[in-house]
Amino acid sequence: MTTTPSQLAISARGLRKAFGDQIVLDGIDLNVPEGTIFSLLGPNGAGKTTMIQILSTLIAADDGEARVAGHDLARDPDAVRAAIGVTGQFSAVDNLLTGEENLILMADLHHLGRREGRHRAAALLDRFDLVEATKKTPATYSGGMRRRLDLAMTLVGDPRIIFLDEPTAGLDPRSRHTMWQIIRDLVAGGITIFLTTQYLDEADRLADRIAVLDHGKLVAEGTADELKRRVPGGHIRLQFADTAGLESAARAFGEGSRDDDALTLQVPSDGGVRSLRALLDRLDDESIAVDGLSVHTPDLDDVFFALTGHPNTEKGSVR
Amino acid sequence: MSTLSYAVSDSATMLRRSLRHMLRYLSLTLFVIGIPVIFLLLFVYVFGGTLGAGLGGPSGGRAAYVNYVVPGILLLTVAGAVQGTAISVAMDMTEGIIARFRTMAISRAAVLTGHVLASMIQTMLSLAVVIAVALLIGFRPTASPVAWIAALGVLMMIAFALIWLSVALGLVAKSVETASNTPMFLMLLPFFGSGFVPTDSLPAGLRQFAEYQPFTLVTETLRGLLLGTPIGNSAYSAIAWCGAIALVGYLWARALFNRDPVR
Numbered sequence: 001m002t003t004t005p006s007q008l009a010i011s012a013r014g015l016r017k018a019f020g021d022q023i024v025l026d027g028i029d030l031n032v033p034e035g036t037i038f039s040l041l042g043p044n045g046a047g048k049t050t051m052i053q054i055l056s057t058l059i060a061a062d063d064g065e066a067r068v069a070g071h072d073l074a075r076d077p078d079a080v081r082a083a084i085g086v087t088g089q090f091s092a093v094d095n096l097l098t099g100e101e102n103l104i105l106m107a108d109l110h111h112l113g114r115r116e117g118r119h120r121a122a123a124l125l126d127r128f129d130l131v132e133a134t135k136k137t138p139a140t141y142s143g144g145m146r147r148r149l150d151l152a153m154t155l156v157g158d159p160r161i162i163f164l165d166e167p168t169a170g171l172d173p174r175s176r177h178t179m180w181q182i183i184r185d186l187v188a189g190g191i192t193i194f195l196t197t198q199y200l201d202e203a204d205r206l207a208d209r210i211a212v213l214d215h216g217k218l219v220a221e222g223t224a225d226e227l228k229r230r231v232p233g234g235h236i237r238l239q240f241a242d243t244a245g246l247e248s249a250a251r252a253f254g255e256g257s258r259d260d261d262a263l264t265l266q267v268p269s270d271g272g273v274r275s276l277r278a279l280l281d282r283l284d285d286e287s288i289a290v291d292g293l294s295v296h297t298p299d300l301d302d303v304f305f306a307l308t309g310h311p312n313t314e315k316g317s318v319r
Numbered sequence: 320m321s322t323l324s325y326a327v328s329d330s331a332t333m334l335r336r337s338l339r340h341m342l343r344y345l346s347l348t349l350f351v352i353g354i355p356v357i358f359l360l361l362f363v364y365v366f367g368g369t370l371g372a373g374l375g376g377p378s379g380g381r382a383a384y385v386n387y388v389v390p391g392i393l394l395l396t397v398a399g400a401v402q403g404t405a406i407s408v409a410m411d412m413t414e415g416i417i418a419r420f421r422t423m424a425i426s427r428a429a430v431l432t433g434h435v436l437a438s439m440i441q442t443m444l445s446l447a448v449v450i451a452v453a454l455l456i457g458f459r460p461t462a463s464p465v466a467w468i469a470a471l472g473v474l475m476m477i478a479f480a481l482i483w484l485s486v487a488l489g490l491v492a493k494s495v496e497t498a499s500n501t502p503m504f505l506m507l508l509p510f511f512g513s514g515f516v517p518t519d520s521l522p523a524g525l526r527q528f529a530e531y532q533p534f535t536l537v538t539e540t541l542r543g544l545l546l547g548t549p550i551g552n553s554a555y556s557a558i559a560w561c562g563a564i565a566l567v568g569y570l571w572a573r574a575l576f577n578r579d580p581v582r
Binding site: 059060097108 | 325328329332335336339340343344414415416418419420421422423424425579580
């Protein structure tokens with residue numbers, strides 16, 4: 001990693017946290033450059049929420065140190081709080097206040113003044129498609145509206161760094177896409193996003209860098225492509241018109257994983273152009289007729305399995 | 320520099336929030352006001368005739384009992400109102416919004432201060448309603464304006480003390496149900512005192528408890544101020560009790576609120 005410290009929105013060294021004798025975070029190091037999306041990926045109970053709770057000053061780490069927005073977490077928590085916004089997994093809206101009142105509450109707590117507070121609340125309601133929520137309390141909202149109000153409340157104070165704890169958990173596909181677009185827009189505006197998710201495709205689509213958290217330890221860190229390259233599992237799938245083609249291909253490339261019913265053969269490959277060309281040349285040399293061909297690169301599910309030795313299954317929900 | 324002014328402005332914001340909650344959660348608010356009124360009517364019209372005769376005063380009967388029971392009912396009003404405080408604090412703690420407040424650069428004390436101030440206002444409103452009903456059904460205090468103000472001060476004092484205690488009870492409760500149950504003993508205490516019958520009429524062990532427990536002391540002080548009965552040392556003891564309860568409640572609540580929210 002070649003980022004210089006001045007450009008880091010978040011940096012952590014050796015963060016540890018245990019609840020009783022259960023170790024939740026076991027020495028976490030990470031760096032998040034300004035203006036990027038960093039995703040902490042892991043199954044339920046991996047320690048993602050705890051990580052956000054520590055970095056957002058909600059709870060203290062047992063050991064280690066971290067700087068957020070240039071301020072030390074332990075020494076200057078109020079300076080950190082002034083620079084961050086947090087939208088949790090469990091929505092942090094006031095259920096007895098209307099959408100507008102919730103936003104004005106945030107504006108008042110940021111000491112924005114009456115006029116500016118109202119102005120900003122109206123702008124956020126409009127921007128997040130919450131106009132119909134203006135005079136209604138969250139009891140009547142859909143899951144997506146509730147989450148959007150939650151994020152809008154976070155934005156009232158113009159935070160430079162936003163922590164999003166599983167921002168799309170429990171949302172329907174359309175609301176999830178809306179949320180993704182909102183997140184991309186925020187980063188385009190220069191905000192740094194620290195995002196946790198257990199959805200592999202979410203990290204893949206959004207994050208500049210991904211760290212995989214498992215049992216309180218970071219087991220890998222990199223871009224989605226870097227992580228995928230680290231694992232085997234890529235292959236080229238050949239489709240044949242008849243058994244004869246499949247037979248001759250199997251003779252040339254080895255029995256590997258052939259499927260006599262579907263008339264397909266999977267040939268291990270890293271998915272690169274060079275190996276693809278080698279395979280095509282070989283097919284030409286042997287005069288094997290191929291009906292169809294598709295390249296499969298490993299997805300993050302494969303990555304997760306390869307890195308942790310167990311699939312990314314849901315465990316008992318740990319808050 | 321402006322830390323103090325921020326603390327004041329944040330507390331005012333939280334007060335507005337809590338007052339809005341009372342309007343939105345109207346059933347709790349009406350319950351808190353309605354219960355003592357029902358008790359007042361119950362004690363005056365159902366038990367009042369018999370209990371009044373037992374007072375042994377010159378006039379006797381229901382009319383004498385109205386005057387006797389109102390100070391006790393006023394304490395019951397305060398005890399009922401702070402039950403609402405514990406419930407709303409506990410409800411608040413189950414919501415994610417409190418976690419949000421904790422990650423914002425706002426005065427930590429503001430959340431609790433908002434609850435306390437809003438509860439003070441609600442308690443005073445309940446007391447006003449109860450006093451108005453009492454006057455309508457024949458409560459005839461003899462107090463001078465100064466004594467009225469002093470009585471109001473005593474009521475605010477006990478309300479402030481019990482509200483802080485209830486904030487702590489609301490914070491320590493693991494659920495809203497628990498929070499609505501634990502302050503229940505506060506509603507029983509006026510009965511084990513001089514609120515509804517003179518302590519002389521109680522059996523020995525209970526009488527000793529009744530004579531020294533804070534509700535009796537506050538009741539006697541209120542009765543003295545409103546109706547001119549002898550107060551004795553009750554006023555000083557009442558002030559001491561309220562100060563002690565408020566301090567313990569405040570320190571306990573603060574410690575509970577500042578502990579690690581995730582355990």
